[in-house]
Amino acid sequence: MTFSEENYLKTIYHLTTLLDSEISTNAIAEKMETKASSVTDMLKKLSEKNLVNYKKYQGVSLTDKGLHSAKMIVRKHRLWEVFLVDKLDFAWDEVHDIAEQLEHIKSEKLINKLDEFLNFPTEDPHGDPIPNAEGMIVKVEKQLLSELTEKQAGVCVGVKDTSSEFLQYLDKQEIALGSKIEVMSKESFDLSLKIKVGNKELMISNKIAANLFVKKV
Amino acid sequence: MTFSEENYLKTIYHLTTLLDSEISTNAIAEKMETKASSVTDMLKKLSEKNLVNYKKYQGVSLTDKGLHSAKMIVRKHRLWEVFLVDKLDFAWDEVHDIAEQLEHIKSEKLINKLDEFLNFPTEDPHGDPIPNAEGMIVKVEKQLLSELTEKQAGVCVGVKDTSSEFLQYLDKQEIALGSKIEVMSKESFDLSLKIKVGNKELMISNKIAANLFVKKV
């Protein structure tokens, strides 16, 4: 499988986890910053290899084989991110681009030994689940901070947006995975929140809250 | 730089360390198991980018820029090999193919952090030197076991042939980097050797001896 094929499969997989339905050509093109015509070409190729179910004009979905391949790529991506953060001491906002390259290294033995070396982590540095060697994923129940109501509290367990800007904002506010966050009050006008992290209080916009996953406590 | 360009540079570098002179198109083609015509195409491209000095029909050599790039690729290859053996517990005959992939990952920060994580090794699992971040190489004086005469002894410090077959043969005979090897006698007819490793004596062909580097003691 080429890097390009792998990137398409991964994109289709990610889009599927957001909207569980047939994925449109345009959605793929937008996410991959490429042209719809290129996507169509690739969908034909992936369909030929039985990695996707594709009927023209009807969108596309992953076959069992395609789903498994996609999960193995995601597994590699996230395990390498754990390696970079835990072992090489990278910050959580620096690892994605490198993992985009490392996820294409082909060696089952390598990834399984890496998994063992890292002590079989179930989540990556951004709180995303890591599929195991069989493709099984441990689902952690979590919700967006923006869904909590006043006086509710939760532990930060993940981020939706993984951009450097957002992650660095969280660093600046000393919000990390594991931080306990309490909703002090909610402004009905713009849905902004006053929250308490540790013993500090701060105001965050709804946009921030809608990109932080918490587990209610 | 593409994977392909990097592989050509690395090959030219390796050939240069063997025969310090202009490298021929055919030599490159043979080593890379490709066609001479493909090599010519690539040499033009590398020359255009000022990575090699190329005059047609006159062979090729690396420019300073090309030499540095080649060394950085070799550095990555060998550091990843150390990682695989020391941290992930791979055998020394299993790591080359994986390192062939990993050497193309682009991130200076990654390779320098890996270097630190591994404690700045100067040699890879096969005894080959690892260029530092500036491209400097610590040369260890070593010679082939086949060059020793009767009664001389040395410590095994490297292998010339790094094929799985050869490395596994050494494993079977319990010869590893660091093993002390003593030449008991040498057969003048075929240059085969009777050697002592640890407290075991064994016979080895000249071909074996000509692929083992030792440091005289």
Add this chain to the structure above:
DNA sequence: ATAAATTTTTAGACAAAGCTAAAAATTAAA
């Protein structure tokens, strides 16, 4: 239900990197 807007596919081109076959240059042999 028809027209307009949007999405998706097709057709045709291009760059990268490889190949084969033929031509040109160099090197070795007679």
Add this chain to the structure above:
DNA sequence: TTTAATTTTTAGCTTTGTCTAAAAATTTAT
């Protein structure tokens, strides 16, 4: 020093993945 053998380059073709522009299908609006 010619001729023969070898090496290297050129010319032309193929595949992969991309693009633009135009055509076709689908969806939305009137």
